[in-house]
Amino acid sequence: MRALKIISQTRPILRNWPAEAAGRKNMLLLIQLRWIAAAGQLFTILIVHYGMGIRLPLLVMMIVPVAATGLNLGSLAVLRRRQTVANAELFLALLFDVVALTIQLYLSGGATNPFIYLYLLQVVLGAILLDTLSAWAIVFATSVFAAILAKFYWPLVLPTALAESLFEMHIIGAWICFALIAVLLVVFVTRINRNLQARDARLADMRQRAAEEDHIVRMGLLASGAAHELGTPLSSLAVILNDWKRMPALAAQPGIIGEIEEMQVAVQRCKTILSGILLSSGEARGEAPTIISIRIFLDYIVKEWSVAHAGVEVDYDNSADAGLEIVADPVLKQVIYNVLDNASEASPDWISLSVDQQGDLLRLVVRDDGPGFAPGMLENLGKPYQSSKGKQGGGLGLFLVLNVMRKLGGEVTAENGVMGGAIVTLLFPLDTLGVRRGDGDVR
Incomplete structure (x- = not known):
């Protein structure tokens, strides 16, 4: 609202x-x-x-x-x-x-x-x-x-x-x-x-x-409503799985206990995702902020994403200034997640992420070795439902990324690599990230 x-x-x-x-x-x-x-x-x-x-x-x-x-x-x-x-x-x-x-x-x-x-x-x-x-x-x-x-x-x-x-x-x-x-x-x-x-x-x-912002608002309301609806059954599943794990008949079977533990991890993962959705839709930027090193923040995101996508090799290079700290916003994390998810869907075996600074800009470059973007997609970059995956409702990832970056005063560019694959570049203005030096001086 x-x-x-x-x-x-x-x-x-x-x-x-x-x-x-x-x-x-x-x-x-x-x-x-x-x-x-x-x-x-x-x-x-x-x-x-x-x-x-x-x-x-x-x-x-x-x-x-x-x-x-x-x-x-x-x-x-x-x-x-x-x-x-x-x-x-x-x-x-x-x-x-x-x-x-x-x-x-x-x-x-x-x-x-x-x-x-x-x-x-x-x-x-x-x-x-x-x-x-x-x-x-x-x-x-x-x-x-x-x-x-x-x-x-x-x-x-x-x-x-x-x-x-x-x-x-x-x-x-x-x-x-x-x-x-x-x-x-x-x-x-x-x-x-x-x-x-x-x-x-x-x-x-x-x-x-x-019109695109109206579309985002409607999707946000739908997502937050769905998150609330899903919260109750997930909590019930977590309780049931915990009870099963303690049952003597099941505790004596190591194979079943292992599967229960995997289900508990999956349920916890779903609850974490829903919590992120609710946090992004309900918490304004600057409320209850967490100050963290820009390098540690990105390292944590890549590590967490890699754990959830164990089959994807991530070639990660971070040369950002470790002395700079930012306000860790869940929206930033979701933007990077969306770009990495898109890259891994096009290239399920390998992707790369490089981070560096260009003056007052933080640059993130994500590459993959997939088929790349079709010419029509590059012309309509960021338009909703423009996707090469052929899935109903696809194409919202870059659409959301582009609009969030626009709110932050940033920029998103996409191109096809000379040797194939796609390259997506995110440029974040450091001043919109609440950047400050490690000694406390705000930039």
Whole structure:
């Protein structure tokens, strides 16, 4: 139930996170577009004022690109500390660009300026980047500003030579504006679409993970329920076997006593497994922890597994730092058990386990000399019920391993060896294992 609660609390965050992460990339695109706009405005103002002899209010018009530069620098400073940008922030940034364009148009002829069609660029970007209400707000703002500029603007005083070819100048300016809008739309809309596609892919991946976690929760509830159900008959079997062992008629027969002892070992093994299931499903990480050397912890796991699988030769090499201690979590033990079990089923005579450290990562590599993974299995690594064993319900081992490793911030990779067999690599971040040095310093 605790896992169900955590997943239900996490889902709203997962739904919003991809959109806001894509918003950060789109904000960077708006910043780039604003750099282009500021540079273009400066270039155009200087050409028109000094090259064409059309007098413009230079001091006032220079304020807009300076303000745009300041906004860009401030936005970049904020984005360095943040990974998400909300829709409202994108809306305000786009509204600033609309207002800046309006000011420049007001000071350079208003609606008679052919560059008034740059409003369409803002409308298209708003339709792509913003939610429906914000996009319509941009449409309303640009429409109102365009109407105002048709009535109120700073009239341009043209030299006589230019006044005679005013229509031709307007046509040339309209063509330049059209070409500029077309180029910018292709460049930036293409990049925005890539951001949105990446967001959708991330969202689909998160939904898949949520579905897989739901699947794990259901299996965990079923497993814990079955463990409770099986606990009573196993206890009864243990009592009955103990009574049989003490019966004089059976005690006189060494062969039967040996079989009873084997059954007692098997029952005890089943009870240990059920206890591990209940502990893993009911005890949160960090509750009643056991601190143990990382090397001793792994040595014990391999020894215990080898005893239970006496027919499998285990080539074991552990070069982990013996001075590092971890919080011994039953979940970690079960992860390693699952990987070893999978390897032994594919290669019942021999498997190998090597352990080493790579910086802040603990690496476990399990190899076998079985048939290896089919290409389709490698493509769907960790998907439930993907198995080469042909058993109903198979394929859950790596599925559980992958999801537990994901919770720990770790990584699972699988590949086929050059000489055959399969290789599964587990990478554990040491900080998630509660690692500390033997002198008590926590890493």
